[in-house]
Amino acid sequence: TPAHRIAVIPGDGIGTEVVPEGLRVLEAAAARFDIPLRFESFDFACWPYYERHGGMLPPDWRERLMGFEAIYFGAVGWPEKIPDHISLWGSLLQFRRVFDQYVNVRPARLMPGLRSPLVRRDGTPRQPGEIDMLIVRENTEGEYSSIGGRMFEGTERELVVQETVMTRHGVDRVLRFAFEQARRRRGRLTSATKSNGISISMPYWDERVRAMAAQYPDVSVDQFHIDILTAHFVQRPEHFDVVVASNLFGDILSDLGPACCGTIGIAPSANLNPERRFPSLFEPVHGSAPDIAGRGIANPIGQIWSGALLLDFLGYRAAHDAIVRAIEAVLDPASGGPRTPDMGGTARTTDVGRAVAEAL
Amino acid sequence: TPAHRIAVIPGDGIGTEVVPEGLRVLEAAAARFDIPLRFESFDFACWPYYERHGGMLPPDWRERLMGFEAIYFGAVGWPEKIPDHISLWGSLLQFRRVFDQYVNVRPARLMPGLRSPLVRRDGTPRQPGEIDMLIVRENTEGEYSSIGGRMFEGTERELVVQETVMTRHGVDRVLRFAFEQARRRRGRLTSATKSNGISISMPYWDERVRAMAAQYPDVSVDQFHIDILTAHFVQRPEHFDVVVASNLFGDILSDLGPACCGTIGIAPSANLNPERRFPSLFEPVHGSAPDIAGRGIANPIGQIWSGALLLDFLGYRAAHDAIVRAIEAVLDPASGGPRTPDMGGTARTTDVGRAVAEAL
Numbered sequence: 001t002p003a004h005r006i007a008v009i010p011g012d013g014i015g016t017e018v019v020p021e022g023l024r025v026l027e028a029a030a031a032r033f034d035i036p037l038r039f040e041s042f043d044f045a046c047w048p049y050y051e052r053h054g055g056m057l058p059p060d061w062r063e064r065l066m067g068f069e070a071i072y073f074g075a076v077g078w079p080e081k082i083p084d085h086i087s088l089w090g091s092l093l094q095f096r097r098v099f100d101q102y103v104n105v106r107p108a109r110l111m112p113g114l115r116s117p118l119v120r121r122d123g124t125p126r127q128p129g130e131i132d133m134l135i136v137r138e139n140t141e142g143e144y145s146s147i148g149g150r151m152f153e154g155t156e157r158e159l160v161v162q163e164t165v166m167t168r169h170g171v172d173r174v175l176r177f178a179f180e181q182a183r184r185r186r187g188r189l190t191s192a193t194k195s196n197g198i199s200i201s202m203p204y205w206d207e208r209v210r211a212m213a214a215q216y217p218d219v220s221v222d223q224f225h226i227d228i229l230t231a232h233f234v235q236r237p238e239h240f241d242v243v244v245a246s247n248l249f250g251d252i253l254s255d256l257g258p259a260c261c262g263t264i265g266i267a268p269s270a271n272l273n274p275e276r277r278f279p280s281l282f283e284p285v286h287g288s289a290p291d292i293a294g295r296g297i298a299n300p301i302g303q304i305w306s307g308a309l310l311l312d313f314l315g316y317r318a319a320h321d322a323i324v325r326a327i328e329a330v331l332d333p334a335s336g337g338p339r340t341p342d343m344g345g346t347a348r349t350t351d352v353g354r355a356v357a358e359a360l
Numbered sequence: 361t362p363a364h365r366i367a368v369i370p371g372d373g374i375g376t377e378v379v380p381e382g383l384r385v386l387e388a389a390a391a392r393f394d395i396p397l398r399f400e401s402f403d404f405a406c407w408p409y410y411e412r413h414g415g416m417l418p419p420d421w422r423e424r425l426m427g428f429e430a431i432y433f434g435a436v437g438w439p440e441k442i443p444d445h446i447s448l449w450g451s452l453l454q455f456r457r458v459f460d461q462y463v464n465v466r467p468a469r470l471m472p473g474l475r476s477p478l479v480r481r482d483g484t485p486r487q488p489g490e491i492d493m494l495i496v497r498e499n500t501e502g503e504y505s506s507i508g509g510r511m512f513e514g515t516e517r518e519l520v521v522q523e524t525v526m527t528r529h530g531v532d533r534v535l536r537f538a539f540e541q542a543r544r545r546r547g548r549l550t551s552a553t554k555s556n557g558i559s560i561s562m563p564y565w566d567e568r569v570r571a572m573a574a575q576y577p578d579v580s581v582d583q584f585h586i587d588i589l590t591a592h593f594v595q596r597p598e599h600f601d602v603v604v605a606s607n608l609f610g611d612i613l614s615d616l617g618p619a620c621c622g623t624i625g626i627a628p629s630a631n632l633n634p635e636r637r638f639p640s641l642f643e644p645v646h647g648s649a650p651d652i653a654g655r656g657i658a659n660p661i662g663q664i665w666s667g668a669l670l671l672d673f674l675g676y677r678a679a680h681d682a683i684v685r686a687i688e689a690v691l692d693p694a695s696g697g698p699r700t701p702d703m704g705g706t707a708r709t710t711d712v713g714r715a716v717a718e719a720l
C-alpha cells in the first residue's frame with residue numbers, strides 16, 4: 001500500500017513544542033501497527049511566516065495541501081504580534097472552509113488521574129469515565145461568517161453588522177453525522193440552541209433537528225438553550241452523550257466540556273471532511289498559549305490524542321485505541337507517569353511525549 | 361413622598377408561584393424601612409393571556425406601563441403551548457428594547473449554605489464569598505436582533521440569515537456602566553469576546569473596550585474569548601469581579617456563573633434603564649420552568665433577591681442589604697431554614713418566602 005501522506009503544520013507558540021511529541025507517538029504507533037505514514041512539514045500558518053511574507057499562507061497553499069489525506073496541525077495565533085481575527089481567518093478558518101471540513105469532533109472524557117473541577121451533588125469527586133461526551137460542532141458556516149461591515153466609521157453613529165448564515169445543506173449534514181455518532185455510542189443526542197432569543201437562525205436549527213430526529217427514532221433527543229446548557233455541563237455532565245451545536249455554540253461547549261474534565265490541555269479535535277474529497281485536519285483544542293510558549297512545559301496530550309483521531313480517520317481503529325490506552329496509562333496515578341504543570345506536575349513537554357511513546 | 365409605582369407581572373409557570381413570595385418580602389421590607397410602594401398587577405405576558413387574546417400584550421401596553429418606575433417580573437414562556445421566540449419576543453424582549461433597559465446586571469455569588477458544584481484545584485470545597493462576580497450584559501442589541509430572514513424556503517437550497525448589530529452608542533454605554541461598577545467593587549473588569557472567530561462584530565467590541573479602558577486607568581482590564589472564558593469560570597471563578605459581555609455572551613455567562621454558585625434558582629437580575637426615562641425590570645434569572653410548575657416547589661429566592669435589586673435601584677440601599685442578609689440567614693445551615701428541592705431540601709416555595717420575610 002502507498003504511504004498515507006500527512007501534512008504537518010506546527011504553527012505558533014506551543015504548537016511548535018507539542019507537534020514533535022505528537023509525531024513521536026504517531027511514529028511509534030506506525031511502527032507497532034505497521035502503518036505506512038509519510039510526513040511533510042510546512043512552515044506557514046504562523047506569525048514568523050507572516051512577518052517574512054506579509055500573509056499567513058503562500059498563494060498556492062491549496063494546491064500544496066490538496067494531495068494530503070490529513071493535516072496534523074499545532075496551533076495558530078500570537079495576539080501581541082497580529083490580531084487573532086487576521087491570523088485565524090488567514091489560516092485555520094480558511095482550511096476548515098476551503099477544505100470543507102464541516103464537522104468538528106471533540107471528545108470530552110474524564111481520564112484516569114485527572115481531577116475534574118466538578119463534584120457530584122453530594123460533594124464526592126467525579127470518577128474517570130463518568131463524564132464522557134462527544135461534541136459535534138458545525139465547522140464551516142453559522143455565526144462564523146465573513147459577511148458584514150462597518151458604517152459611519154469613526155463617528156458617534158458608528159455601527160457594525162455581522163451575519164449568521166445557516167443553510168439546510170450545512171445544518172443537515174452535521175446533524176446527520178451527529179445522529180450517526182449517537183447511534184454508535186449511548187444513543188442520546190443533545191442539541192444546543194438559543195431559539196428563544198436568537199429568533200431567526202436558531203428556530204431554523206431546531207426545525208432541522210426535529211426533521212432529522214424523525215429519521216432516527218432509535219436516538220433519544222433533547223435540546224437546551226445554550227445558557228442553561230452550560231449550567232447543566234457543570235451540574236450534571238454525566239447526562240451528556242453526543243452534543244451537537246452550531247459553530248459558535250460548539251466552540252464554547254468544546255472548551256467548557258474539556259475544562260469540566262480537568263484540563264483543556266489534553267483535549268483533541270478532528271476537523272473532518274467525511275467524504276474525503278479534501279484533507280481533514282487534526283489539532284488540539286488548546287491554542288498557541290503565548291503565555292507559556294517557549295518554556296517547554298506545554299501539555300502535549302491534546303496533540304497526541306489528536307494524532308490518535310487521525311489514525312482512526314485513516315482506518316486504524318486499533319492504533320487509535322492503543323494511543324488512547326497509552327495516554328491513560330501515563331495519566332494513571334499508579335504509574336507515577338510525568339505530568340506537566342497544568343496537570344499538577346513538574347514534567348516537561350518532552351517527558352510526557354516520551355512516556356506515551358514508550359507506553360505504546 | 362408619593363408612593364413608588366411598581367407594575368407586577370407574574371407571567372408564566374413558576375413565575376406565578378415565586379412572585380407572591382417576592383411581594384411578601386418586598387412588603388415586609390417596605391414596612392420595616394417605611395418605603396412607600398404601590399403595586400399594580402397585570403395579567404399579560406403569559407400563555408393564558410395569549411390564549412384568550414391571540415397576542416402576548418395588549419395594544420396599549422406601553423402607555424399602561426410607562427408611568428411605573430419598575431416592573432417586578434416573574435417569568436414568561438411555555439414552549440409546549442407556544443414557541444419561545446414568539447412568547448419572548450412578544451413580551452420580555454420587547455420590554456427590554458422599548459423601555460431601553462440597556463444593562464442587565466446579574467450578581468453571581470456563592471452564598472452560605474449552598475454547595476458549589478466546583479472545587480478548588482486541591483479538591484477542597486469553595487467557600488461562601490469565594491465566588492463573587494457581577495455580570496453586566498448588554499441588553500438591547502448585539503446578537504439578539506430581529507433582522508434577517510429565510511430564502512429558498514422549503515427547498516434543498518433553503519437558508520437563513522440573521523444579523524448581529526452593535527452600535528457605538530449601544531456598546532459604549534454598557535461598557536461605561538460596567539467600568540463604573542468595577543470601580544465601586546474590586547477594580548477588575550473582564551471583557552468577554554470572540555474576536556478570533558466572529559471577525560467583524562467582536563473586534564469592534566474589543567476596540568471599544570480599549571477606548572473605554574483608557575478613561576479608567578484605575579480599573580484593571582483583561583479579556584478572554586468566550587470559549588476559554590467558560591473554562592475559566594469553572595477552573596478559577598475566584599478570578600472574576602465584573603464581567604462585561606454582549607447580549608448573547610452575557611446571557612450564557614449569567615447562567616453559568618450562578619450555576620457555579622450552586623443553583624440558578626437564587627440568581628436575580630435587573631434590566632436597567634439607568635437614566636430612568638423608562639421603567640426598569642427586575643426578574644429572576646431562572647425561567648418559567650414548566651417541568652416543575654404548579655407543584656409549589658420552585659425556589660423563590662431569585663425573585664426575592666430581584667426585589668432587593670429593585671429597592672436598591674429606587675435608592676433604598678439599606679433595605680436591599682437587609683433582604684440579602686435575610687436570604688443569607690435563611691440559607692445558613694446553622695439556621696435550619698427551609699430549602700426547596702433544588703437546594704437539597706423538601707420545603708415549599710411559600711415556606712422559603714415566609715422564612716425570609718420573618719428574618720427581615
Ligand SMILES: CC(C)[C@H](C(=O)O)[C@@H](O)C(=O)O
Nearest residue numbers: 196197227448453611645647
Ligand atoms: C428567555 C430568554 C429570551 C432570555 C434571554 O436570552 O435573554 C433569558 O435567557 C434571560 O437570560 O433573561
Ligand SMILES: CC(C)[C@H](C(=O)O)[C@@H](O)C(=O)O
Nearest residue numbers: 088093251285287556557587
Ligand atoms: C482560534 C479560534 C478561531 C478557534 C475557533 O473559534 O474555532 C478555536 O477556538 C477552536 O475552537 O478551534
